[in-house]
Amino acid sequence: MENYLMYINGEWTGEELPKMEVDNPAVNEVIATVPKGGKKEAELAADAAYAAFPAWAALSAYERSAYLRTWFNLIQENENELARTMTIEQGKPLKEAIGEMRYANGFIEWFAEEGKRIYGETIPASVTNKRLFVHKQPVGVVAAITPWNFPAAMITRKVAPALAAGCTVVIKPAKQTPLTALKLAELAAKAGIPKGVINVVTGSAKEIGDVWLADERVRKLTFTGSTEVGKLLMRGSADTVKKVSLELGGHAPVIVTKNADLDKAVEGTVAAKFRNAGQTCVCSNRIYVQEEVYEAFTKKFTEKVKALRIGNGLEEGTDIGPLIDKNAVEKVEKHVKDAVEKGAKVETGGSVKEGLFFEPTVISNVTDDMLCMNEETFGPLAPVTKFAGIDEAIKRANDSIYGLAAYVFTENISEGIKIAEGLEYGIVGLNDGLPSTPQAPFGGFKQSGLGREGGRYGIEEFLEVKYISLGL
Ligand SMILES: NC(=O)C1=CN([C@@H]2O[C@H](COP(=O)(O)OP(=O)(O)OC[C@H]3O[C@@H](n4cnc5c(N)ncnc54)[C@H](OP(=O)(O)O)[C@@H]3O)[C@@H](O)[C@H]2O)C=CC1
Numbered sequence: 001m002e003n004y005l006m007y008i009n010g011e012w013t014g015e016e017l018p019k020m021e022v023d024n025p026a027v028n029e030v031i032a033t034v035p036k037g038g039k040k041e042a043e044l045a046a047d048a049a050y051a052a053f054p055a056w057a058a059l060s061a062y063e064r065s066a067y068l069r070t071w072f073n074l075i076q077e078n079e080n081e082l083a084r085t086m087t088i089e090q091g092k093p094l095k096e097a098i099g100e101m102r103y104a105n106g107f108i109e110w111f112a113e114e115g116k117r118i119y120g121e122t123i124p125a126s127v128t129n130k131r132l133f134v135h136k137q138p139v140g141v142v143a144a145i146t147p148w149n150f151p152a153a154m155i156t157r158k159v160a161p162a163l164a165a166g167c168t169v170v171i172k173p174a175k176q177t178p179l180t181a182l183k184l185a186e187l188a189a190k191a192g193i194p195k196g197v198i199n200v201v202t203g204s205a206k207e208i209g210d211v212w213l214a215d216e217r218v219r220k221l222t223f224t225g226s227t228e229v230g231k232l233l234m235r236g237s238a239d240t241v242k243k244v245s246l247e248l249g250g251h252a253p254v255i256v257t258k259n260a261d262l263d264k265a266v267e268g269t270v271a272a273k274f275r276n277a278g279q280t281c282v283c284s285n286r287i288y289v290q291e292e293v294y295e296a297f298t299k300k301f302t303e304k305v306k307a308l309r310i311g312n313g314l315e316e317g318t319d320i321g322p323l324i325d326k327n328a329v330e331k332v333e334k335h336v337k338d339a340v341e342k343g344a345k346v347e348t349g350g351s352v353k354e355g356l357f358f359e360p361t362v363i364s365n366v367t368d369d370m371l372c373m374n375e376e377t378f379g380p381l382a383p384v385t386k387f388a389g390i391d392e393a394i395k396r397a398n399d400s401i402y403g404l405a406a407y408v409f410t411e412n413i414s415e416g417i418k419i420a421e422g423l424e425y426g427i428v429g430l431n432d433g434l435p436s437t438p439q440a441p442f443g444g445f446k447q448s449g450l451g452r453e454g455g456r457y458g459i460e461e462f463l464e465v466k467y468i469s470l471g472l
């Protein structure tokens with residue numbers, strides 16, 4: 001078992017602190033410890049990021065890009081080891097962990113280039129003796145608080161654009177998955193990224209978060225996690241009027257119309273639903289199928305789900321790993337029980353296999369009053385229900401406090417566009433179960449969050465707009 005340290009101001013530190021254990025959820029074994037940092041470590045990290053900011057911001061975009069590119073290369077070289085660490089601390093199958101490492105590194109690659117395209121503007125003045133310019137400048141020190149479900153990508157999706165824009169960062173990874181974060185920091189150090197530019201603090205979420213929220217020097221908060229904690233952080237940012245980006249919960253609907261290619265719809269829905277054992281905020285939670293194809297879709301979908309293999313993520317051929325903890329398992333159990341009590345039929349799965357492993361589950365005859373149709377399940381439960389017309393499907397799909405991702409399957413392009421335009425969601429996969437990619441905007445409507453990550457939108461979140469009026 002390894003005792004990891006945290007990374008503050010270019011130093012590995014925290015040896016003297018109490019330790020927090022990190023488990024492997026597949027075998028319920030402690031695999032490592034990290035220091036339990038708190039107020040003092042959060043302050044030291046903010047001091048370091050603040051001190052490093054002027055020199056980092058003063059580099060040219062090309063110089064910052066070169067650092068990011070070196071970091072990217074090192075991550076690529078160490079992809080297998082990073083993925084293994086991720087599987088061991090998070091549980092996802094190794095093939096998904098490798099996929100996540102590439103996705104995560106894709107943000108570094110993308111933003112290393114995008115930092116070179118932070119364009120300003122000149123505006124025609126209304127008088128002849130003035131010239132009006134718009135510049136963009138880095139916002140300053142950024143606090144990034146990240147979840148356990150994507151231990152690498154949720155860090156790089158925030159840190160890469162922040163660094164490319166000229167910001168410095170303090171990071172608090174989730175307590176379940178700090179090891180991947182610390183290994184990424186180790187490679188950033190190897191890449192020569194100057195001390196203080198990236199800092200990773202492990203420990204008490206509330207103590208660390210409260211310090212950064214209250215710190216006037218932390219000018220931006222970027223968070224991925226539950227809507228509940230997102231709201232707390234948004235409130236906590238008010239006193240220092242920080243810029244805030246939030247990627248919160250989702251409750252993604254899938255709409256399969258009678259014009260869908262059912263094989264494509266089944267494949268896309270399985271991909272959207274069972275990625276990371278259903279523990280993704282863009283995972284589909286509700287599957288609406290037009291009545292003409294309801295039986296056929298449910299049959300094909302169930303067959304495909306039955307073939308998914310549960311197991312330790314390190315074993316070859318595993319499709320579904322364990323859930324992150326006991327609470328996660330209990331939530332899925334609660335949703336299945338509630339649905340069955342209200343009349344749902346279990347087509348496959350429905351119970352715990354062992355430990356934290358929950359069987360991939362399909363339920364049919366689902367109605368809108370069931371918990372699973374309203375609350376984020378965050379597990380491998382796929383509820384299927386029937387609809388008559390397109391307007392009904394759009395209305396039911398939009399009947400949610402969330403608005404992150406939605407999916408539509410149809411071969412009729414006009415119908416597809418009409419549905420996509422009617423959906424109150426930030427991301428729509430039209431015949432695509434996996435729309436996330438570094439060069440596109442990721443983010444939600446309504447209570448799914450604020451701001452966008454990824455693509456050219458993602459870097460704007462780390463920039464201030466400065467208007468300069470020049471009198472001739
Ligand atoms: N949008 C998404 O991608 C995610 C959504 N979720 C949803 O949230 C549910 C609960 O998951 P959970 O892990 O508890 O999510 P949380 O929102 O609690 O955790 C996300 C991050 O926020 C930190 N955090 C928690 N409380 C505070 C606080 N008061 N101040 C500062 N930081 C804080 C956590 O730290 P620590 O780990 O140390 O507690 C973690 O780093 C899931 O079942 C799922 O429905 C969860 C994860 C990701």
Ligand SMILES: O=C(O)CCCC(=O)O
Nearest residue numbers: 149150224280281282436
């Ligand atoms: O917020 C999440 O659940 C992680 C993001 C997954 C993705 O980028 O597709």
